[in-house]
Amino acid sequence: MLDSFKHKGLRKNLVQHIRKNGITDENVLKAIETIPRHFFMDSSFLEFAYEDKPFPIGSGQTISQPYTVAFQTELLKIKKGDKVLEIGTGSGYQACVLLEMGARVFTVERQKKLYLKTKKFLPEINYNPKIFYGDGYKGLPTFAPFDKIIVTAGAPYIPDTLIEQLKIGGILVVPVGSSGIQIMTRIIKTSKNDYKKEEHGAFRFVPLLGDKAYD
Numbered sequence: 005m006l007d008s009f010k011h012k013g014l015r016k017n018l019v020q021h022i023r024k025n026g027i028t029d030e031n032v033l034k035a036i037e038t039i040p041r042h043f044f045m046d047s048s049f050l051e052f053a054y055e056d057k058p059f060p061i062g063s064g065q066t067i068s069q070p071y072t073v074a075f076q077t078e079l080l081k082i083k084k085g086d087k088v089l090e091i092g093t094g095s096g097y098q099a100c101v102l103l104e105m106g107a108r109v110f111t112v113e114r115q116k117k118l119y120l121k122t123k124k125f126l127p128e129i130n131y132n133p134k135i136f137y138g139d140g141y142k143g144l145p146t147f148a149p150f151d152k153i154i155v156t157a158g159a160p161y162i163p164d165t166l167i168e169q170l171k172i173g174g175i176l177v178v179p180v181g182s183s184g185i186q187i188m189t190r191i192i193k194t195s196k197n198d199y200k201k202e203e204h205g206a207f208r209f210v211p212l213l214g215d216k217a218y219d
């Protein structure tokens with residue numbers, strides 16, 4: 005795949021736009037400037053890859069809007085070496101942003117087709133998160149605890165399991181709500197059984213799906 009000067013230029017503009025909209029974490033901005041987002045999209049959408057919009061990635065799912073990726077990632081306060089769990093691998097773009105920032109990434113996808121596609125594709129462009137097929141509501145008990153957890157689909161409620169799988173001092177970022185609109189929620193785990201909760205505005209995600217829709 006080709007990452008041309010034109011693509012790089014478009015990425016610079018996109019980063020400028022995201023910065024103007026309030027993202028200040030330089031490592032987040034650098035990751036977005038580095039990763040060729042057009043690699044993650046169906047060819048018919050190539051020319052739109054650097055607009056600040058979500059796009060279809062097949063199986064009824066979307067790659068999140070770049071600003072939303074940046075916003076969620078900034079809330080996670082990623083440090084080099086952080087062990088991060090992502091729920092909702094999708095195209096793998098968000099996982100690559102986290103890897104670019106030096107995190108160790110574990111990511112879970114519940115749609116087999118997307119899981120297989122992304123698991124094959126990411127190593128081809130030299131990104132190697134650990135990718136799992138499963139239900140994100142359950143987290144990844146075998147690999148817990150995590151420094152950070154990010155949910156990239158709209159959760160009707162905050163799954164307790166995910167808070168349990170956070171280290172003390174760890175951060176969970178999850179869009180919460182069901183009817184097409186979610187409140188970006190940040191949970192900071194303050195002790196084994198306690199946490200602080202913050203709300204960071206309204207967003208729109210595809211829904212986090214339960215066991216029923218498993219394929």
Ligand code: SAH
Binds near residue numbers: 114156157
């Ligand atoms: N982070 C992705 C965008 C995710 S879209 C990216 O960067 O491209 C949301 C994803 O969550 C979809 O791929 C959807 O299939 C997945 N998903 C929905 N419910 C899930 C669940 N219970 N467990 C894991 N993944 C889930």
